[in-house]
Every structure is written in C-alpha cells, then in structure tokens.
Amino acid sequence: VFEVKHFKYIVIGGGVAAGYAAREFTRQGLQLGELAIISKEGVAPYERPALSKSYLFPNEAARLPSFHVCVGSGGEGLLPEWYEEKGIELILGTEIVKADLASKTIASASGRIFRYQTLIIATGSEAKKLKDFGVQGADAKSIFYLREISDADKLVEALKAKQKGKAVVIGGGYIGLEVGAAMRINGFDVSMVYPGPWCMNRLFSPAIASFYEEYYSNKGIKLIKGTVAVEFEVGSNGEVKTVKLKDGQLLQADIVVVGIGGRPLTALFKGQVEEEKVGIKTDGLFRTSVPDVYAVGDVATFPMKMYKDMRRVEHVDHARKSAEQAVKAIRASEDGKYIEEYDYLPFFYSRYFDLSWCFYGDNVGEPVLFKDIGNADTDDDSKCKNPRFGTYWIHNHKVVGAFLEGGTAEENIGIAKIARLQPEKKKEELEMLGMLYARLA
Ligand code: FAD
Numbered sequence: 001v002f003e004v005k006h007f008k009y010i011v012i013g014g015g016v017a018a019g020y021a022a023r024e025f026t027r028q029g030l031q032l033g034e035l036a037i038i039s040k041e042g043v044a045p046y047e048r049p050a051l052s053k054s055y056l057f058p059n060e061a062a063r064l065p066s067f068h069v070c071v072g073s074g075g076e077g078l079l080p081e082w083y084e085e086k087g088i089e090l091i092l093g094t095e096i097v098k099a100d101l102a103s104k105t106i107a108s109a110s111g112r113i114f115r116y117q118t119l120i121i122a123t124g125s126e127a128k129k130l131k132d133f134g135v136q137g138a139d140a141k142s143i144f145y146l147r148e149i150s151d152a153d154k155l156v157e158a159l160k161a162k163q164k165g166k167a168v169v170i171g172g173g174y175i176g177l178e179v180g181a182a183m184r185i186n187g188f189d190v191s192m193v194y195p196g197p198w199c200m201n202r203l204f205s206p207a208i209a210s211f212y213e214e215y216y217s218n219k220g221i222k223l224i225k226g227t228v229a230v231e232f233e234v235g236s237n238g239e240v241k242t243v244k245l246k247d248g249q250l251l252q253a254d255i256v257v258v259g260i261g262g263r264p265l266t267a268l269f270k271g272q273v274e275e276e277k278v279g280i281k282t283d284g285l286f287r288t289s290v291p292d293v294y295a296v297g298d299v300a301t302f303p304m305k306m307y308k309d310m311r312r313v314e315h316v317d318h319a320r321k322s323a324e325q326a327v328k329a330i331r332a333s334e335d336g337k338y339i340e341e342y343d344y345l346p347f348f349y350s351r352y353f354d355l356s357w358c359f360y361g362d363n364v365g366e367p368v369l370f371k372d373i374g375n376a377d378t379d380d381d382s383k384c385k386n387p388r389f390g391t392y393w394i395h396n397h398k399v400v401g402a403f404l405e406g407g408t409a410e411e412n413i414g415i416a417k418i419a420r421l422q423p424e425k426k427k428e429e430l431e432m433l434g435m436l437y438a439r440l441a
Contacts, residue, residue, distance in 0.1 A: 004105075004113045007036040007089070009330070012096050012106065012268075013122035014039020016048055016316055017297035017323035019069030019078055021120055022088055024327035032087025036114065038106075040095040041148055044080045047072035049316050051152040052175050052259075053351055056159065056182035064149070073320055099268045101290045118330055121269065121280060121288070121295040122323065125262035125314060127151075130170070130229065137232030142239040143256045146175060158255050159186050165254030167191070168243045170229050172199035174350045175259030177212070181352035183257070184221055191222040191251050193229060193243070203348065203359060205367035208391055208403060212355070215387075219353065224249065232256070262314055264299040276301040279312040284341025285329035286322055294330065296322040305343045306420075307362060317347045345420050355387070357405040358412045361419025365395025368427050370434030372406075390415070390438070392430045398422040399430070404438060414438035 009025065011018045018037045022045070025035055037045070047067045054062035068077040083090045098107040106114050127145040131138040142162075144155045164187040169180040172194025184190045192199075198209035213223055224245065231244040232253075243251045264279050274281040274289035279301035286294045286302065297319035304311045325342045332339045349358045372388035386406060393401035400422055402415035415438045430437065 004115055005036070006115045008034040008117050009036070009120070010106070010114055010116040010118075011035070011037045011120040011122050012099070013037075013124055013265075013297075014041055014043075014045050014090070014092065015122060015124045015297065016045065016069060016072075016319040017122040017124070018120075019045025019323075020320040021122065021296065021323040021327050022083065022086075023070055023075070023078060024324045025088075026086050028327060028331040030086060030088070033089070034087070036089040036091055037083070038091045038094050038096055038108070038114065040093070041150070042093045043149055044078065044083065044090055044092070045069045046149065047316070051149065052146055052178040052182065055152050056156065056179065056186070058159075058186050061156075070320075072316065096268065099272070101269065101272045101293055104292070116292075118292045119294065120323075120326055120330075121266075121293065121299055122297050122319075123265035123268070123299055124319075125264050125298045127258070128261045128263055130258055130260070135229055135231065137234045137240065140232050140234040140238060140240045140256075142254065143232065143258060145258055146179065147262070155255075155257065159183070159188075162188075162254040164188060166252050167255045167257065168193065168229075168251050168253040169257050169259070170194070170243075171259035171261070172196060172223075172225070173202070173259055173261065174200065174348075176257075177216075177352055178350060179257045179259060180216065180221055181219075183255075184219055185353070188255070190220075191224060192216070193224045193227060193245060193251075195226065195228050197226060199223075199225075203363055203403075205363075205369070205391055207367065207369045208405075211387070211389065211405070212352075215353070215355065224251075262298065264312065264314075266299055276310055277312050281310070284343075285339065286326035286342070287329065294326040296326045302342060302344075304346075305341060306345065313344070313346060315346070315348050318344060345416065347416070354385075355405060357403060358407060358415065359401065359403045360416045361393070361401035361422075362395070363393050363401045363403075365393045365400060366427065367391045367393050368430045370431055372435040388435065390435065392418070392425070392437075394425065394427060394430070397424050397426075399425050402438070404435075407435075407438065411435065411438040414441035417441045 050067045071077045095109045097109045127147045167183045167188040167190045169192045227245045227247040232240045233242040235241045280295035282300045282302045298314045301312045388406040390404040
C-alpha cells in the first residue's frame with residue numbers, strides 16, 4: 001500500500017507553464033514542501049520552443065541545462081538544484097493517469113497517490129498523429145513527431161544515422177517550417193508537404209507566405225502544396241521507403257517528420273470540469289468550474305478581454321503569463337486580495353535560417369504589406385540577406401494586428417504597442433509609413 005502524499009499546491013505537468021508557475025510561487029513567498037510539480041518528462045521544466053530550433057542544429061546545438069525555464073524570457077535558468085533549494089518537489093518521470101477532482105486526489109501510473117489543496121492543470125498538448133487520420137503505414141519507424149525532449153532526442157539520433165539523406169516534412173505550420181529548415185541545415189534533401197494553398201495559413205497572409213516559400217525554395221527545399229500523405233511504403237527493416245501523396249506523387253524518404261498540429265491533454269478531467277473550444281474553460285484568473293482547480297497554458301480556454309471572446313492559445317508567451325497570473329490569483333484569494341483579470345495581447349514568433357519574425361494582436365481584416373525598401377541589398381526579396389518587411393491588419397478601420405520580419409527590438413515593441421492600442425489608420429497611410437510607423441509607435 002502506497003502512502004498518500006499531501007501538498008498545498010500541485011501542478012500536473014512539468015513544461016513551460018509549470019516552470020513559470022514555480023518561479024511565481026517563490027516570488028509570492030512559498031514555504032518549503034508546499035509545492036509539487038509532477039511531470040511525465042524526465043527533466044526539469046525547459047523552454048519547449050528550442051526543440052524545433054537550435055536543439056536540431058548540427059553545430060553548437062542547444063542542450064540542457066542551457067534552456068531550462070526561465071531563460072526564454074530573459075530570466076535565470078531554473079536548474080533542478082533551484083527547485084531543491086526552494087523546497088519544491090520535482091516529481092519527474094511520473095505520469096498522472098487518474099484525477100478525482102471531487103476528492104482532490106490524483107494517482108500516477110505506478111500507483112502513487114497525491115492529495116492537494118489547490119491544483120494547477122498544466123498538461124499542455126500532444127502532437128496529432130497521422131494514424132488517427134487513417135494514413136497507412138503511419139506506425140513505421142523513421143516517422144518522427146516533436147513534442148517532448150525525448151522525441152527531439154530520437155530525431156537527433158536519426159539525423160546522425162541518416163546523414164544527408166532524404167527528408168519529408170509533413171505539415172506547413174510553424175513546426176514544419178522550423179524542422180524543415182533545421183533538416184536542410186543538417187544537409188538533408190528536404191521536401192515539405194502541406195494541404196493548404198500556402199504555409200502557416202492560419203496566420204500568414206498569402207503575401208507573407210510567398211516570401212517564406214520563395215526563401216525556402218532558394219534554400220533548395222521542395223514545397224508540395226495542396227495535398228497530403230495518404231500512405232507510407234515500409235521496407236522490411238520497418239522504416240519508411242516512400243511517401244505516397246493524395247495527388248499520386250511518390251517521395252523517397254529516409255526520415256519523415258510530422259507536424260500537423262496539437263491537441264490539448266484534457267482527457268484526465270473529462271466530465272469533471274467545464275470545457276469550451278476543446279480546452280478547459282477558465283475565467284480571467286484561470287479558475288476552472290471546479291473550486292481550487294486552475295488550468296493554464298495550452299489547455300486553458302480563457303476570456304480574451306481585448307477581443308471579447310473565449311480563446312485557447314498554444315504559444316509559449318501565453319503559457320508563461322497564464323501560469324504567473326494563476327499563481328498570483330491563488331495567492332490573492334488566500335490573502336483576500338483582488339487582482340486584475342488577465343488581459344492578454346497575443347504574441348507569436350518563429351525563426352528559420354537567418355530569419356526571425358514576431359506577430360502581435362489579431363490577424364483579422366485586411367492585411368497591408370509593407371517593405372523596408374531602404375534596407376534591401378537586392379530586388380529579389382527572398383534572396384535579400386537582411387530582409388525586413390511586415391504587415392498590418394486593418395479591421396473596422398483599426399490596426400488590430402502587426403507582423404514584422406527582421407524587426408529590431410525597438411520596432412517589435414512598437415508593433416506590440418500598435419496591436420494593443422488599435423489606432424485608426426487608412427491603408428494608404430500604413431503602406432507609406434511601413435516600418436517607420438513601428439519605430440515611431
Ligand atoms: P507544455 O510545455 O507542453 O508542458 C506540458 C507538460 O505536461 C509536459 O512536460 C508533459 O510531459 C506533461 N504532462 C502531460 N500530461 C501529463 C500527465 N498526465 N502527467 C504528468 N505530466 C504530464 N510557441 C511559440 O510561441 N513560439 C515557438 O517558437 C514555439 N515553438 C515550439 C516548438 C515545439 C517543438 C513545440 C512542441 C511547441 C512550440 N511552441 C512555440 C508552443 C509552446 O511550446 C507551448 O505553447 C507551451 O510549451 C505550452 O506550455 P504548457 O506548459 O501548457 O505545456
């Protein structure tokens with residue numbers, strides 16, 4: 001019979017949100033032994049975005065401990081020793097398989113039982129799998145997904161084993177684009193396949209996408225749009241030989257990497273807590289419908305105050321900020337204090353090759369493209385060494401979103417301000433001002 005361990009606070013999940021929650025608890029004054037973080041992963045919380053970027057590079061690849069949280073937002077890296085010093089129990093390699101929110105009890109796969117006063121659900125997402133879409137041969141070895149550090153380690157091993165081979169990347173979202181670039185930098189012959197008419201079509205306008213698509217083509221990456229993989233032909237060694245596409249094309253492959261989106265991990269709590277838009281419904285303090293249970297990061301569907309609707313956001317900036325907000329709210333409720341509701345301005349970013357972009361706000365309405373012409377060293381945008389361009393989105397006469405490739409820190413702060421304040425502007429004005437508008441904001 002296992003003993004039941006009691007904690008004042010338990011965080012289920014040991015990802016980005018868990019790490020930032022731990023730091024916020026210590027800022028608010030945490031007693032030794034009050035907090036436990038229980039994670040399926042075997043390492044202390046780290047900045048997950050590194051896995052599809054510098055973790056895959058052939059030279060000077062990022063490795064832990066260099067990217068533990070909170071380095072991604074300019075903070076100190078929290079090493080396992082930090083948790084020990086603060087009296088935070090980091091229970092790693094432990095999957096929670098049962099949660100009974102009514103009795104405030106959770107249980108691990110190995111039968112360990114934990115009780116809490118306050119729970120934070122920070123289980124993040126899992127990668128969608130091709131076998132769920134009925135793709136034949138999708139169980140083959142040499143098909144990789146990327147969510148956790150153990151996935152990235154398997155991919156790195158394959159990159160070494162299949163050096164300079166043929167890679168097929170399935171998916172044209174941020175993971176597909178980042179992994180495609182990393183594979184090319186590793187010397188692979190890369191083809192990318194995605195169903196949309198252009199890459200990142202949930203965020204990019206056609207004009208933005210066309211820049212990146214040309215850039216990728218110039219780097220020697222083959223882009224195959226408007227189709228999907230329907231079957232993998234698997235060799236006798238269990239590895240993929242060819243990828244068959246819906247349009248009939250056959251692609252040879254030594255490695256296949258799939259990035260077709262994520263799904264929030266909420267199954268443990270089904271039927272026990274209110275859900276909305278496939279996430280766990282929260283208020284602006286990240287309280288769920290169950291008392292003393294909070295949900296943060298990828299799993300939370302929260303009120304987006306600026307846009308007066310409910311949203312779920314699968315991005316690292318929100319994981320950090322929602323975790324901090326939930327911890328502040330927990331401590332405020334204990335002290336009978338009031339805190340402001342979460343007022344989030346969406347922020348996404350990505351990096352490929354020498355490129356780096358930021359986006360703030362909402363990409364609704366009409367996109368207005370602008371270029372920093374003075375800076376260009378060639379007329380061909382996609383060959384320019386230091387490309388700088390952007391897009392503002394106008395909705396109901398207001399600038400509601402802004403995207404910038406190659407912006408300076410100052411300009412990125414500028415577009416954040418614009419997206420937050422939503423000034424009224426005409427398309428012609430924005431076209432004329434372009435980058436200058438970001439600089440002056
Ligand atoms: P996660 O960081 O995913 O953490 C969830 C944790 O919970 C994991 O440790 C998991 O093992 C654990 N867990 C799950 N279920 C259980 C269970 N039952 N028991 C115990 N533990 C459990 N966002 C950006 O804005 N920009 C980027 O460039 C970017 N790049 C990314 C690259 C990759 C490869 C990935 C996968 C994501 C990227 N993201 C990016 C998204 C961002 O990383 C996530 O939005 C963020 O990590 C969400 O934080 P989270 O704490 O909610 O979940």
